[in-house]
Amino acid sequence: xxxxxxxxxxxxxxxxxxxxxxxxxMLWRPEWAALILFYWVLQAxxxxxxxxxxxxxxxxxxxxxxxxxxxxxxxxxxxxLLLTMHQRIKMFPLLxxxxxxxxxxxxxxxxxxxxxxxxxxRPADMTFLFPAISSALIWPILYLVMNRLDRY
Amino acid sequence: MLxxxxxxxxxxxxxxxxxxxxxxxxxxxxxxxxxxxxxxLPYVVSRxxxxxxxSHARLREENEELRARMIVLEAQVQKMVALGAxxxxxxxxxxxxxxxxxxxxxxxIISVNPDPYVHEVIINKGYEAGTYVGQPVLGAQGLxxxxxxxxxxxxxxxxxxxxxxxVPVQVNRNGMRAIVFGVGSHGELxxxxxxxxxxxxxxxxLVTSGLGGRFPVGYPVGTVTSMEQEPGQPxxxxxxxxxxxLDRIRHVLLVFKxxxxxxxxxxxxxxxEENGQGREEHRQPSAAER
Numbered sequence: 001x002x003x004x005x006x007x008x009x010x011x012x013x014x015x016x017x018x019x020x021x022x023x024x025x026m027l028w029r030p031e032w033a034a035l036i037l038f039y040w041v042l043q044a045x046x047x048x049x050x051x052x053x054x055x056x057x058x059x060x061x062x063x064x065x066x067x068x069x070x071x072x073x074x075x076x077x078x079x080x081l082l083l084t085m086h087q088r089i090k091m092f093p094l095l096x097x098x099x100x101x102x103x104x105x106x107x108x109x110x111x112x113x114x115x116x117x118x119x120x121x122r123p124a125d126m127t128f129l130f131p132a133i134s135s136a137l138i139w140p141i142l143y144l145v146m147n148r149l150d151r152y
Numbered sequence: 153m154l155x156x157x158x159x160x161x162x163x164x165x166x167x168x169x170x171x172x173x174x175x176x177x178x179x180x181x182x183x184x185x186x187x188x189x190x191x192x193l194p195y196v197v198s199r200x201x202x203x204x205x206x207s208h209a210r211l212r213e214e215n216e217e218l219r220a221r222m223i224v225l226e227a228q229v230q231k232m233v234a235l236g237a238x239x240x241x242x243x244x245x246x247x248x249x250x251x252x253x254x255x256x257x258x259x260x261i262i263s264v265n266p267d268p269y270v271h272e273v274i275i276n277k278g279y280e281a282g283t284y285v286g287q288p289v290l291g292a293q294g295l296x297x298x299x300x301x302x303x304x305x306x307x308x309x310x311x312x313x314x315x316x317x318x319v320p321v322q323v324n325r326n327g328m329r330a331i332v333f334g335v336g337s338h339g340e341l342x343x344x345x346x347x348x349x350x351x352x353x354x355x356x357x358l359v360t361s362g363l364g365g366r367f368p369v370g371y372p373v374g375t376v377t378s379m380e381q382e383p384g385q386p387x388x389x390x391x392x393x394x395x396x397x398l399d400r401i402r403h404v405l406l407v408f409k410x411x412x413x414x415x416x417x418x419x420x421x422x423x424x425e426e427n428g429q430g431r432e433e434h435r436q437p438s439a440a441e442r
Contacts, residue, residue, distance in 0.1 A: 026268040069163025
């Protein structure tokens with residue numbers, strides 16, 4: 001496992017998750033931190049686990065100004081789900097992996113959406129699922145790029 | 153997994169209901185501030201490039217423009233000083249409290265909240281610069297919002313357009329009080345609980361009333377753009393256009409409350425307690441000039 005790349009990739013993910021976007025694109029912002037976590041759990045399931053996911057989630061909470069522990073919970077759930085099925089996912093072709101990304105990140109954003117609805121205003125439509133779609137679409141590219149970087 | 157889930161849920165609950173976690177949050181938040189600056193970097197670089205490679209002629213032109221503008225503004229300030237003195241004399245005669253003078257610090261918006269349903273921006277001044285939670289934030293044209301979270305070198309500002317935000321205001325024309333709510337859209341606010349018979353018109357300027365004790369008196373909040381009477385509803389549906397351009401401002405002013413000027417507070421020290429009620433009743437003549 002490439003530790004410097006791991007740290008760097010999460011830092012870039014943090015940057016991308018708060019970077020200013022036009023209002024129309026904001027709904028479609030992929031869940032970068034969850035995607036990077038996805039990659040690392042698949043690469044090193046024996047080392048990357050709930051602890052890292054939870055810590056990254058807490059930092060993301062502070063960064064996004066959400067309730068303390070919300071992203072921590074949802075990312076820990078992502079890590080847990082992946083850990084239970086990483087052996088199968090690794091065998092999947094990229095397109096099928098994308099589908100898994102959609103399901104797992106869908107669960108992630110749904111959890112966040114529930115808690116945010118309980119504590120504040122959320123529109124009652126399905127727009128909260130858009131990040132899951134954009135994450136699934138970007139997954140193959142991200143996987144190839146990360147894989148390439150990982151070899152150095 | 154179970155342990156982590158329970159721990160997270162406990163954190164969420166504690167953070168929602170209490171403020172025990174604020175120090176931890178503040179420390180972590182200070183650590184993460186460089187990320188916001190990283191996000192802002194392209195803008196900073198492009199501005200630096202623009203400033204460095206600008207032509208001499210363009211600079212001279214701009215300088216002249218600014219000079220001309222400064223003279224006009226200075227002339228207006230002179231008038232304002234005279235008016236301000238007159239207002240405080242008149243208020244003294246009425247035994248009303250003195251007008252509190254505020255000092256401001258300029259700050260820059262470095263990032264916005266990534267959640268499209270939360271209207272929050274991050275500014276580059278933190279508690280090192282004296283920022284505190286609840287501090288009012290102004291733009292050049294009007295009220296922008298208030299500080300909700302402070303870390304070392306940055307703070308979060310909740311905009312008045314957020315759906316969880318409300319501002320006590322008064323109609324500048326006649327002093328009628330009401331409350332403006334955000335509706336989650338940058339270009340629109342809503343004036344609520346105003347009866348059909350109330351004296352309010354399209355085009356009325358709404359200014360802060362200072363009644364909540366949070367915002368200073370007399371800053372423009374917005375203008376009434378439309379009024380609708382829906383059958384069966386006891387109140388009017390009034391839409392307000394915010395005075396500040398909430399989605400495109402770059403610089404904001406943090407307002408620090410200052411003690412009343414000594415000249416103004418002499419003699420009105422006791423009457424202020426007695427006439428605390430009457431204070432908000434008088435409209436602010438100076439606000440009309442702003």
